[in-house]
Amino acid sequence: MPNHFIARIASILALVLTSAASVASTATAQPESTVTFAFWGDPAEAAAYEEVIATFEERTPGIDVEAQYTPGKSDYGKRVSTAFAGGTPPDVFLINFRNYGQYAGSGGLEPLGPRLEASETISEDMFYELPMDAFRYRGGELTCIPQNISSLVVYYNVDLFEEAGIPLPTAGWTLDDFVDAATALTVDEDGDGVIDVHGLATESSLIRMVPFIWGAGGDIVDDIDNPTELTIDTPEARDAMQWFVDLGVQGHNVVPSEAEVLAEDDLSRFMNGRAGMFLQSRRAVPTLREIDGFKWDVAPLPQGEQPAGILHSDAFCMSAAAKDKDAAWEFIEYAVGPEGQEVLAKTGRTVPSMTSVAESPVFLGGGGEGEANPPSSHVYLDAVPTLRRVPSISTWPEVEDVFNAEFQRALYDESFDLDQAIADVEANTEDAFRRAIEEDGP
Numbered sequence: 001m002p003n004h005f006i007a008r009i010a011s012i013l014a015l016v017l018t019s020a021a022s023v024a025s026t027a028t029a030q031p032e033s034t035v036t037f038a039f040w041g042d043p044a045e046a047a048a049y050e051e052v053i054a055t056f057e058e059r060t061p062g063i064d065v066e067a068q069y070t071p072g073k074s075d076y077g078k079r080v081s082t083a084f085a086g087g088t089p090p091d092v093f094l095i096n097f098r099n100y101g102q103y104a105g106s107g108g109l110e111p112l113g114p115r116l117e118a119s120e121t122i123s124e125d126m127f128y129e130l131p132m133d134a135f136r137y138r139g140g141e142l143t144c145i146p147q148n149i150s151s152l153v154v155y156y157n158v159d160l161f162e163e164a165g166i167p168l169p170t171a172g173w174t175l176d177d178f179v180d181a182a183t184a185l186t187v188d189e190d191g192d193g194v195i196d197v198h199g200l201a202t203e204s205s206l207i208r209m210v211p212f213i214w215g216a217g218g219d220i221v222d223d224i225d226n227p228t229e230l231t232i233d234t235p236e237a238r239d240a241m242q243w244f245v246d247l248g249v250q251g252h253n254v255v256p257s258e259a260e261v262l263a264e265d266d267l268s269r270f271m272n273g274r275a276g277m278f279l280q281s282r283r284a285v286p287t288l289r290e291i292d293g294f295k296w297d298v299a300p301l302p303q304g305e306q307p308a309g310i311l312h313s314d315a316f317c318m319s320a321a322a323k324d325k326d327a328a329w330e331f332i333e334y335a336v337g338p339e340g341q342e343v344l345a346k347t348g349r350t351v352p353s354m355t356s357v358a359e360s361p362v363f364l365g366g367g368g369e370g371e372a373n374p375p376s377s378h379v380y381l382d383a384v385p386t387l388r389r390v391p392s393i394s395t396w397p398e399v400e401d402v403f404n405a406e407f408q409r410a411l412y413d414e415s416f417d418l419d420q421a422i423a424d425v426e427a428n429t430e431d432a433f434r435r436a437i438e439e440d441g442p
Helices: 003-029 043-059 073-085 113-118 129-134 158-163 175-185 206-215 235-245 258-263 266-271 282-288 325-335 338-345 378-382 396-407 418-428 430-440
Strands: 033-040 063-070 092-096 153-157 198-201 275-280 296-299 309-312 314-318
Touching (some): 033 043, 033 325, 043 063, 043 338, 092 325, 153 158, 158 175, 175 198, 266 282, 275 282, 396 430, 418 430
Parallel strands (some): 033 092
């Protein structure tokens, strides 16, 4: 073969190889997989999740994370359930442990326990035990990975306490101490017969009452993982619920009226200085940090017969229908790992589920950006040994809805009948427990 043909063939081969290398390089630079991630929260939370996404994508250029953000919790729940019903669920989504059972029970979630065991960057012993247990569906395999371990606490207006000469709440303060403070803080400032500042702002719901039921030595279900009924018709549970109801018009009358609550929600009332105390989990902190008119802090719940608190925890779950489960896991692994949790902790929204991050200056010391806000952030960690959880069966949201419907006016209605409410709740939740056993029972 003539030399000029050989040279020409060599030139063509070189060109082909160069083009192939260029194509390969271009392909490598483009995302190889897209993971959809659904979440909700206020603007500060949304910005934090966007930062987690951005830092993850920088470290993992082959995976693109598509954010599906919904501001309101109720709208978010509807969006996720609609997506699952329509067969197009997000690959990864955030959900509270009280609500994930409806998806786990129907086989809609990919169990993450095996992936956590195989992980080279995170392990189960790096997390608090209780939130992990909360996401073991019916006490079985770990289904989702929790991002936080919050608790119900008392937010209080330091200035109002000091002006009224009330000792600031500390660990071990009693139910009587709490009522005394709420009573002293409830005042008619201008003498017109209308209360201007209420001692307490809270809703009358199951998750607000449960810690006091536990604190009185009572319980709410017969089995935490496989419940068959509510157990609130006991002397202990009744005493605790009556104590809570007595915070309203039937007793101490230290909470706003129903009309006032409809006109101004509890968080706004506290921020506007019209409530001395406010019951909520850690999620209120990013918004409360906007307060500049008074000092505020957090205290543990008042103690009954024994200290008790309720777990508030959300987790990253993976849909069983996720298109690329390996890519989805890589994102979850990063988000619940040290770096991802530090980003979220700086917003103030989360009490990190990873112990090393929770016990670090990022959470306890203001993240290196000034003083901790709230100053007593250690309260959330001090409460961890006392925390308990409610069930996560598929119909648990229905059980809560029934309870809340019966008790929603308990603080405002002088004719509220506790005995009748208990009887109605137990009767009207029987079907939900029965269906849970039939649909996804042990």
